[in-house]
Amino acid sequence: MLSENAETAFAAQSYVNGKAFAPVGPTLQSLFGRQAVEKFEPGSAILWEGDAASHIFEVMDGVLRVFRILADGRRVITGFLYPGDILGVSLKDRYLYSAGAVTHVQVRRFPRNKFQEEINRSPELRPQLFSKLCDEMAAAQDQMVLLARKNAEERVCSFLLAMARKKGAKQETPVIEVAMTRLDMADYLGLTIETVSRTITKLIGRGVIASIGRHGLKILKLEKLVVLAGDGDEEDKSCGYARQAVWPN
Amino acid sequence: MLSENAETAFAAQSYVNGKAFAPVGPTLQSLFGRQAVEKFEPGSAILWEGDAASHIFEVMDGVLRVFRILADGRRVITGFLYPGDILGVSLKDRYLYSAGAVTHVQVRRFPRNKFQEEINRSPELRPQLFSKLCDEMAAAQDQMVLLARKNAEERVCSFLLAMARKKGAKQETPVIEVAMTRLDMADYLGLTIETVSRTITKLIGRGVIASIGRHGLKILKLEKLVVLAGDGDEEDKSCGYARQAVWPN
């Protein structure tokens, strides 16, 4: 449940003169290095909410969904995991969520108590884990904003934008591969499949994006997508609204 | 942004023979002990999204709201903070959210770089921080479930239930003090003030809760509230749904 994005504050050793360099010591990935690779078919379960939280997983290949299910069957996908991400970090003795394979998936698993020991022991590993936790927290907050106040179009655009950014796509018209189904998108965005479908159709009709085969989308108007995502200027935060000493209570 | 709830895994020293005891070494709270207390009026701002993230705060007294605002003014409260909670932990050099006082508030602040040093240095402090991060993450996931798939009544009931649980109220009919306004509740639950108001009125009408003055509520039917919150059996997780090797893709 931890997203890839190596920030290095809290890592005394990782910056020298303000210049970053590749970590020389152990990395979270290297921890899992000696473990056997496990493969999962699309649709198969990696772990279930309520299971004894005995292992931590590293995603090596493919895409996972992390989700919870309400008593009456409603499903919420709280996040997707990609290669490099870590699954199962928590302090509870049971998993708080389920995880399943969206595509073919390869993972390595590591016993949780050993993982904890390694983390406790290693001043190189700790900041890496901490960094991932912080990124995950930031993503969760973005998602709360999306779910609490954005409309269907803003939600879909935000999602597509996040997909494009993940690819690190710097091209004018990045092509993104949407591995998940409409149902996954709907359960992640708090919508129905029909609404997701209609919204995408509308975006295509407006020339913002174009469909490329089953799971491909080309972003034709990136700036437009940013505006439609409704975050107001990702880049220029802190300037969007008036600052006042007292906010209406 | 970190909730109080001391789990102690990852804390090699905090359990002996499976029996917990009060930490003898430094605690997160003691870190802030020598700092001056700062007071904030209800409605005043503690920090703003986009500000240089120079300090970490410990809430000593009162209730804070943590929120983000979209370009067009829509507000989302991502969480409330109570005494013992920590605000401002992150790796980014700017705060990712704003925080303001709901009630009269007392906090202590600690320079972030010093905080990081202390955390890096102290094997007692680290698991405490880690524990708070994990609790915060779990709360964020619950909130995503609430926002993505619960209806107005379920949202309000979930909120009231969380308030009751925070008090650790073991009585049959716990009284909770709702420090925040309807607008706060609405922005936290992804609803409007009118919907929050109507939902509470309905719950009172059904005898599930009773109003006690301006900011007080008595929970008359706790079990009913649990059912209405829609989580399906908080207690008995992992048994609520069928387990299958393959989930529909």
Add this chain to the structure above:
DNA sequence: CGTCGCTTTGATTTACCTCAACCTTGGTGG
């Protein structure tokens, strides 16, 4: 005791959901 801010209540609108039918696509076997 009057005012201001918050809350409640009512009437109406609307974005999204639900239900239902149809279409595409990719895989399979004849």
Add this chain to the structure above:
DNA sequence: CCACCAAGGTTGAGGTAAATCAAAGCGACG
């Protein structure tokens, strides 16, 4: 190589929960 099939996706019609707009009620505080 093509026809068929199932799963996923799209499109349409109608319903509904919550939003919006509007006004009145209520409490706290000077």
